[in-house]
Amino acid sequence: EDVTLTIESWRNDDLPIWQEKIIPAFEKANPGIKVVFSPTAPTEYNAALNTKLDAGTAGDLITCRPFDASLELFKKGHLTSVNDVAGMDTFNAVAKSAWSTDDGATTFCVPMASVIHGFIYNKDAFAKVGVDVPKTEEEFFAALEKIKKEGSYVPMAMGTADQWEAATMGYQNIGPNYWHGEDGRKALIAGKEKLTDADWVAPYQTLARWADYLGDGYKAQTYPDSQNMFALGRAAIYPAGSWDISVFNTQAEFKMGAFYPPVKKEGDTCYISDHADIAMGANAKSAHPEETKKFLAWLTSADFADIYANSLPGFFSLSNHEVKLQDPLAQEFVNWRGTCKTTIRSTYQILSRGTPNLENETWGASANVINGSETPEAAAKRLQDGLDSWYKPAP
Amino acid sequence: MSEPVHIRRPRRWHIAVFLAPALLVYTILMVVPLAETLRLSLFTEQDQVRSFAGLSNFATLFGDPRWAQAFWNALLNNIEFFCIHMAVQNPVGIALAALLSVPRLRGRAAYRTTIFMPTMLSFVVIGFIWKLILSPLWGVTPSIMAAVGLKWLFGPWLGQEDTALIAVSLVSVWQYIGIPMMLIYAALLSIPEEIIEAAECDGLIGVAQFWKIKLPLIMPAIGLISVLTFVANFNAFDLIYVSQGALAGPNFATDILGTFLYRTFFGHQLQLGDQHMGATIATVMFLIILSVVAFYLLVIQRRMRRYEF
Amino acid sequence: MGSLKLKGVRKSFGKFEAIKGVDLDIADGEFVVFVGPSGCGKSTLLRVIAGLEEHSEGNVEIDGRIVDALPPAKRGIAMVFQTYALYPHLSARGNMELALKQEGVARSDIDARVTEASRMLALDQLLDRRPAELSGGQRQRIAIGRAVVRQPSLFLFDEPLSNLDAGLRVNTRLEIARLHRLLKATIVYVTHDQVEAMTLADRIVVLNQGAIEQVGAPLELYRRPANLFVAGFIGSPRMNFVQGAAAAAYGAQTLGVRPEHLRLMGTGGTWQGEVSHVEHLGSDTFVYVDVPQTGTLTVRLDGEAVAAPGAKVSLSPVANQLHRFGPDGQRLAD
């Protein structure tokens, strides 16, 4: 008799792709196992999943958010170790770090994909206004100014209503250039740098300047609003996560290009956020541990890497399999891995473990800074104070 | 003549039979789990070990400036949220009911049905509808306001700290206005026709009649609605969660006790759920609501005159 | 001041015509009582006069002025409702004052009028109580007081005593009679109580199915009812109606004899019958006599008359107290 595995996930957007591509591929390779993809809205996912795990009714396979949220699940014994899953060696330590214990000894989720930040732009708009792809910050703001003057496009499509958009597409997007990627991030965790240091305040100062180039009423503009604004061709530049690519591919009727966050001065090293975002683990209470393991093992395969990356352009495989991307825009994003140094979002590892939660605070701070309701310095101080209240870096 | 004898009445088992199903379902599925949860407010957890903590969670909530600041912010917002309902929802609801109860009004049923309709919609739908409508991008509201020459008044209300709470409250008012309207309407109908006619004969018509005759007579209903509004507002959560997100932006300007509790209890994004602090907040909320309801039941309701018509 | 004229007043509720063309003249200071069976339109007519109900046709004139388009408050009337309709949230004083305040009457004047009315109705002790704290009779007096203070030219009363118990009813009835003598105001009064109608009215208006059957002084209606309906309606116990041969003997289609106008004798009366039932009230005795071919006749005897069911008796009507009606139900000339 067939065994049915249920996947818990917040990616309800991906439902059709799982149903039409990924699951059939797995089932074909593994007869006797049926898989059901059962997503929850992202806003409800954590609450629903935790409740179900506590009560023992969660699905067999758990889609893992990066870092502490999943680490906590592992500590509570909800997730099993995946060290023994065949094929785990296709991931390097960095890829696994988001789903491993602090000492790196145990990994509890199989990494699936990362996302990269950058800017997508409307090629037609750039041509019409006559601006080139900016390489430095100066050029970036010059371009924005020119587009604004010209008047037929909103220079940049972003809103602060949802808060996370400002933090993720704004602060975490441009920040690595200022704090020098992994160096800065690690120093912060080690307590050697502070959020009040110039390198950490600077991205907020830059962000504050964006306000002039956002659409009317950007304060009430939600993330879907921004997407629509750009997709409808009303805006020239869109601070993006690579996952936006698939949305725009189906909706935009103009040519698009992408550029990585402009650097301070010509010739500076560029840094990009290549953030381990999604992985999958096994529910310790699963009634079918064998089959679950089988599925996880399949996730490490080249097959899966190919299907996933190509059906969800913008989600880039974390494995070391060669994946040929068919989507040119996605390929453009991946290419930056060669040009720039990569890092992950600064707030995710360790620093959001306590209360107040640095990630959540960063959302508010980023939105406030753009809205002008808080100065970059005050925001930074507030964040650092919050962090200090519970975080004592190991000496 | 023989002495009267005393005979005991048999036990009334049927009372138990009538009560049992409701009490069982209610106790098992509601009271026990909730009590279980509220009990957590007296415990804390270190490394997956739960231990008794006395009132220290409450000390944290009120003593730790971060918790306290968030709590008071939520409480004040919640009070504002409630005040806006009291100031808008109930008066407008009463006014609508008063209009509906005008005698021999044509189309009464249609008005009533339509105005009650938003109450039937889910938060998801309402949150979404109003985000769309108020969205500067879609431009429905700006163009309507432009049509009446008020375009300059328009702003991204849901996104500004000083307007977001008011805007969300008004959406909530829009949604719930049908309830006070219906209840007051029923109360107005129960005023005997002859009292109204006596007032007509006495020269009290229209607004004067409403203030001097009807309003005093529906006071008990208004009291009831106020309490129901209070309870509903201090339990509210969904609408803000749907329209402003779990962080109740901008900058916690729309954070009320419900969202604060939810975020704390269940966690959010990278923030892990803290059942103990969540339960602490829930207990405080429970006490606030309980004390207001008790105050109403024991003090206000008893003083309020009820009229038998 | 206080005269009332109804000219061809009609009132329909949808298809149903509740008032079917009423013409009526009421002189200043008159006390007119509307009587009629339940549902005949008494209240509706009163409400049309008050302006609480819009009539469909005709005119209402108060003091020679057509008031059809005036709201109740502007008609110079005061109404006392069957259910009292006191404002439950106001004290007795508040109830009486409200209309005056609304009109903007000066404070001193208000006080004077309330004092006067409460003296007249013996309400002084009650002025600060609310309706809920008053007995039925007291409430009724407050309701009347509320009407009195407005000094209307026309009082309208809708069955004001029907909610009172027997004892109170007698007292309040006497009070209303006194009030009328005192104020000399015009009063239109609806009731279905025989005694009230007979004792209070200057003129009684008998309504039936929305139309006037007869208008006249109480004793006139009692003595000379214009038709079968009025004959049957006025008087208690009800008038006996005899048809067929017995009536033909008097040259009438229907012959009406009131129970108090039948004499009971051993033999030799006009009608022979058998006692079927006897009711002893102490002060009166009602004897029900089954007369073959004629039906049951009610006889009222004074005091404690002795009559046993089953006894064969003979009945005679008092000669000049017979009422003769034609085939159309109208009274035949005496």
Added chain:
Amino acid sequence: MGSLKLKGVRKSFGKFEAIKGVDLDIADGEFVVFVGPSGCGKSTLLRVIAGLEEHSEGNVEIDGRIVDALPPAKRGIAMVFQTYALYPHLSARGNMELALKQEGVARSDIDARVTEASRMLALDQLLDRRPAELSGGQRQRIAIGRAVVRQPSLFLFDEPLSNLDAGLRVNTRLEIARLHRLLKATIVYVTHDQVEAMTLADRIVVLNQGAIEQVGAPLELYRRPANLFVAGFIGSPRMNFVQGAAAAAYGAQTLGVRPEHLRLMGTGGTWQGEVSHVEHLGSDTFVYVDVPQTGTLTVRLDGEAVAAPGAKVSLSPVANQLHRFGPDGQRLAD
């Protein structure tokens, strides 16, 4: 079957004692009427008998069996409520059948009983209507029918006619009297209507403030009221009470004279006075005479007596119809 015995029955609502120790024996087949002013405990006592109210002390015996602990359903009684209390969602037939069906009476038997009752009460045409579609009198008959079909040994009626209008009231009253003759059941009947009490009862029980004032046949109460309360309560218009010298002349603290037992004459009577008000009912005339030192006396005259307010008149009581009461309010031996 059908006898009822109350032994020292008391009933308190909290501190308030509504029934203050009632002893009463009612024989099988008797028609007993409870009268008394509003609030005196008539309904409460009836409800105690029915088992709807638990009494605080004493015993209720039906057919020699103490029923204190029996629920109403098991007492073998049927009750007719003042408000009819018909089941609004059931047809007339449904109302009558419900109890029988619930008892498990056979279908054929049910049909027989309903047919019998509806024949007796002339309900045949109404059986399929719901209460809302019936007039007050018809509803009352259904309520009685519902009681009748259960064939109880004891009927309880609580003011069954008080909601009816005058005409219907007379008819239904006669119907109940007939029913009693027909069924020979025991009936306990509450009313505050003089006429009903006098005409229906085998015995009247006069209650006042929760205690029995007097029990007796109607005419006995009329003729020999045991005390002032009963004297004032039985008879309409109310008995005149004279105190002071006028009463002392007859050797009494209070002298009672019924209005129908006063004779009006020009001069030479016992009391002199002035006519203050006259009410003409057609069949009777009530004359109110102000007698100095004594108060207002009511005189009932037959027919259309002529008497004008203001006239000086003289009054005499009918000799053997005087009621003398002592200082304690009790009747003095004749």
Added chain:
Amino acid sequence: MAQIPVFRMRRAVVHGLLGGYTLIAILPVLLIIMNSFKDRKAIFNHPLAPPGPATFSLIGYETVLKQGDFLSYFQNSLIVTVGSLFFILLFGAMASFALTEYRFRGNVFLGLFLALGVMVPIRLGTIGILEMMAKSGLVNSLFALILVYTAQGLPLACFVLSEFMRTVSADLKNAGRVDGLSEYVVFFRLVLPLVRPAMATVAIFSMIPIWNDLWFPLILAPAEGTKTITLGTQVFIGQFVTNWNAVLAALTLSLTPALILYLIFSRQLIRGLTAGAVK
């Protein structure tokens, strides 16, 4: 005769005010429904215009209906809602009958005990409830939802029904008792039919949160076979957040059944609310 002019004036003002608010109440909903039938460009460029031949499009509905089994979601919602309402009304009516009809020790206490339920969001008890359901194997069954909603709806139902129970004539119940009916028969055959309008009122007030609830379907019965329509809609809104055709169509699809149910009940609702008034 002409109408009394004062009345006519007054009524015009009343209609103006009521009509105005009715627009406020209905316009947002109409806007959504209207735009769900338009193509993407038209939604954005002329949001206030009704769909015309040039702009009419059903693409949103196609997208939505292709994705999920709306009919089955609707059926689940219906079963849960109707089932819960049945138990809420039955149990609630029984309890409030006992509380209002009989005087017994603990009566007042039980009344207060039932009222506590409206003061804490039941969501907080989720873990306990879920564990209980898991133990009894009711997870992913509609029955679990029915049980929870019944518990959740009882306090308010008892509160409202008690008010109405008090208005049922005592004589009527007593007539039944004297007629030999047991307490159960009095309740089921006499009282219940008479409080039907009140039951409709409670039904509407209880129906709203049940029909619209997202949380418990998500936790207790998220399986495809037991998904409710609100949960289904929510998935769509998440999935097509930028595809406004689909979002508007999903919104329209999810709000229509609620409105239809409401229209069915609303007549009874009014009767329930005004039952005491118009005798």
